[in-house]
Amino acid sequence: MVSTSDPVGRSVMKLYLASGLVVAILMMLVGLAMRMSQAQWLSMPPEIFYELLTLHGAGMIIALLICAMGGLWFLMRRRITLSAPLAVAAWALIILGVVGVVISAVFGNYAGLYTFLYPLPFMGNWHGWATGVFLIGMMLINTGWMIWCFQMLGAVFRAYGGLRGAMGWNFVWRPKKFAAAGHKPPPPEAFPALVAGVDGLLTGMAGMLLGIALLVRWIDPRVLIDPLWAKNFTYFYMHAIANLIIYMLAAFIYVGLSYATKREYHTSKVFVIGWWSSLVFILTNYFHHLYMDVSAQPQILQYFGELSSYLTAIPVTAVTVFGALMLVWRSRTRWTLGAVFMYSGLIGWVVGGVGAEIDASVPFNVHLHNTLWVPAHFHTYLLGGCLLFILGWVFLLLESRSEHSTSKLVRWLIFTLSFGGMMVFLSGFYFGGATGVPRRYATQPPPGPLIAQFATIGAIIMLVGFTLAFFEGLRLRSNFSADRMLWPQDLKDKVS
Amino acid sequence: MAAASKLLLMFLFLTAGIGSVFLAVVLSTRHPVEDQTEIHHRGYAIRWKWFLFVTLFLLSAFVSTLPFFPYLPSVTAQGPALRVPVIAQQFTFIMPSHVPLQQRIVFEVTSRDVNHNFGIYNSKGELIAQTQAMPGYVNDLEVTFRKSGRYTVRCLEYCGVGHALMEKEFTVGGY
Numbered sequence A: 001m002v003s004t005s006d007p008v009g010r011s012v013m014k015l016y017l018a019s020g021l022v023v024a025i026l027m028m029l030v031g032l033a034m035r036m037s038q039a040q041w042l043s044m045p046p047e048i049f050y051e052l053l054t055l056h057g058a059g060m061i062i063a064l065l066i067c068a069m070g071g072l073w074f075l076m077r078r079r080i081t082l083s084a085p086l087a088v089a090a091w092a093l094i095i096l097g098v099v100g101v102v103i104s105a106v107f108g109n110y111a112g113l114y115t116f117l118y119p120l121p122f123m124g125n126w127h128g129w130a131t132g133v134f135l136i137g138m139m140l141i142n143t144g145w146m147i148w149c150f151q152m153l154g155a156v157f158r159a160y161g162g163l164r165g166a167m168g169w170n171f172v173w174r175p176k177k178f179a180a181a182g183h184k185p186p187p188p189e190a191f192p193a194l195v196a197g198v199d200g201l202l203t204g205m206a207g208m209l210l211g212i213a214l215l216v217r218w219i220d221p222r223v224l225i226d227p228l229w230a231k232n233f234t235y236f237y238m239h240a241i242a243n244l245i246i247y248m249l250a251a252f253i254y255v256g257l258s259y260a261t262k263r264e265y266h267t268s269k270v271f272v273i274g275w276w277s278s279l280v281f282i283l284t285n286y287f288h289h290l291y292m293d294v295s296a297q298p299q300i301l302q303y304f305g306e307l308s309s310y311l312t313a314i315p316v317t318a319v320t321v322f323g324a325l326m327l328v329w330r331s332r333t334r335w336t337l338g339a340v341f342m343y344s345g346l347i348g349w350v351v352g353g354v355g356a357e358i359d360a361s362v363p364f365n366v367h368l369h370n371t372l373w374v375p376a377h378f379h380t381y382l383l384g385g386c387l388l389f390i391l392g393w394v395f396l397l398l399e400s401r402s403e404h405s406t407s408k409l410v411r412w413l414i415f416t417l418s419f420g421g422m423m424v425f426l427s428g429f430y431f432g433g434a435t436g437v438p439r440r441y442a443t444q445p446p447p448g449p450l451i452a453q454f455a456t457i458g459a460i461i462m463l464v465g466f467t468l469a470f471f472e473g474l475r476l477r478s479n480f481s482a483d484r485m486l487w488p489q490d491l492k493d494k495v496s
Numbered sequence B: 001m002a003a004a005s006k007l008l009l010m011f012l013f014l015t016a017g018i019g020s021v022f023l024a025v026v027l028s029t030r031h032p033v034e035d036q037t038e039i040h041h042r043g044y045a046i047r048w049k050w051f052l053f054v055t056l057f058l059l060s061a062f063v064s065t066l067p068f069f070p071y072l073p074s075v076t077a078q079g080p081a082l083r084v085p086v087i088a089q090q091f092t093f094i095m096p097s098h099v100p101l102q103q104r105i106v107f108e109v110t111s112r113d114v115n116h117n118f119g120i121y122n123s124k125g126e127l128i129a130q131t132q133a134m135p136g137y138v139n140d141l142e143v144t145f146r147k148s149g150r151y152t153v154r155c156l157e158y159c160g161v162g163h164a165l166m167e168k169e170f171t172v173g174g175y
Helices: A007-038 A046-077 A084-106 A128-160 A162-167 A169-173 A175-180 A190-219 A227-261 A269-290 A299-311 A313-328 A337-359 A362-368 A373-401 A408-434 A448-477 A489-495 B003-028 B036-068 B072-076
Strands: B082-089 B092-094 B104-111 B116-121 B127-133 B139-144 B149-154 B167-172
Touching: A007 A046, A007 A084, A007 A373, A007 A448, A046 A084, A046 A128, A046 A190, A046 A227, A046 A373, A084 A128, A128 A162, A128 A190, A162 A169, A162 A190, A169 A175, A169 A269, A190 A227, A190 A269, A227 A269, A227 A313, A227 A337, A227 A373, A269 A299, A269 A313, A299 A313, A299 A337, A299 B036, A313 A337, A313 B003, A313 B036, A337 A362, A337 A373, A337 A408, A337 B003, A362 B003, A362 B036, A362 B127, A373 A408, A373 A448, A408 A448, A408 B003, B082 B116, B082 B127, B092 B167, B104 B116, B104 B127, B116 B139, B127 B139
Parallel strands: B082 B104
Antiparallel strands: B082 B092, B104 B139, B116 B127, B116 B149, B149 B167
């Protein structure tokens, strides 16, 4: 076990968080440029638009994933043995992969998008080598991710008594015997680590298999791949990764929101069962991406996909979010920026989830599939959920060490600009989706451009809010107290 | 009102409800602090009811959507239909420029190169039906046009740099 003053662990977390946030900032600016182009306020040729879209999609997912990996790794290292050099090696592979993706898009004009559906990577108007570099880059990222998962899973198994112990099996089914033996269930944040490890490895292997198949096709064009097989594998992998980010960040809620509310988040039987179900649903709900393959995809999977997508909502709303609301209810929460960001992220998760559930209903999907409704819901939970959890975490860390605090006026300004702008920005996607505007269009049919103009204004306001938050973070950081730990003493004592 | 607009209203209504709950919880922190054990005691009782409500609601939603699934056994069981082949390719659709009114039509949609989508928009710009166009596979999309007029097909699956330009118009009935 490593203490919270662990300087190596902190450095590794900072490495992940800083690099993830830098990529996220750059990709948000890329996103702004694309929205301005759709608003017809910026002239951009379609090939450039789609290169940027490829960068933006892959970049944002990877940026948020890196942040989640670093934060969860640090939280778990407080309790179990995790190798810092291995974590740095995983990070380095991911960054190397990111460099490959950037080279393929910027210098090779690769524009096959983040969800590269076979055979498009081989039938675009970009350089042939760019497809190979992109695929190798994505496989390097996947390798880094799988090393992280492998390390996390191994450490969790060793610390909590194998799969059975880490899952809390005896805690749920044999509670008296478990308590009589003096055992304690794993802490709440160990469950996101377990689920990320298991699901990350399973889907990562599928992603690797897909990558190898595509690389073979790249080397020898005579090799043919079944497009439906490739599509299933692509979404199995991509959807799970995107999903896992927010599930990993749930650990921030369990620890961070507990700190902000001065309460504790306990591992209960309902909590454990909730995570068991998430472990399964994260793997099975990707089928909703193939609803519109009305005859090609086996029908039983369409029915199963809707049921699975619906049931996903139960553990999230009845366990994690409900538990978080109980933490805050009638608590001594001081609404610092860290607490505000952390709590608001929950709203983004739930609202984005509602948008996702509507789209995951087959009869509604007919009207919403691949319209702007799709980026609407995933921007809500990636931007309004994941990014806010990460900002919340960063600010809680800064606030715990800084001698300064943020004034009420600055908090109000940052909150109003960030959330006001974000709501306008996200509304553009929802209204666009409801009016049938297709996604991934460099030039949109009406009323797309008009909606994009409002969305662009919202995005600019939001970015002004984030910029203020950035400078406030720097101010807090410049006034660290030498005798204050990264994390409060009381939490450290409980951990030890 | 178009189906998608109703969905937007439903979404906004639910979002407002969620926002109200979160706001109420925030405002509760202005009241005197309550012991966490006491909150657990009451909260777990509410959570059990909430769990039952969410589970039953979602299962009911699943069952109630089943009759509206667009998959083929229900389509073919309804009798004969005019079968219209559609081939998608970068960046156009090969298909008839006119189809009849008030007749069941099954579009047999496939692709000659990459993945595309066959999304039908009516003259008001509403997306009324769609299916994927995948190389090596045929997706059957059943549509009965109730109104004559000009319709537009758009590709809704990214297929390359000409994706946004990939559309085709066709007419229905005596337009």
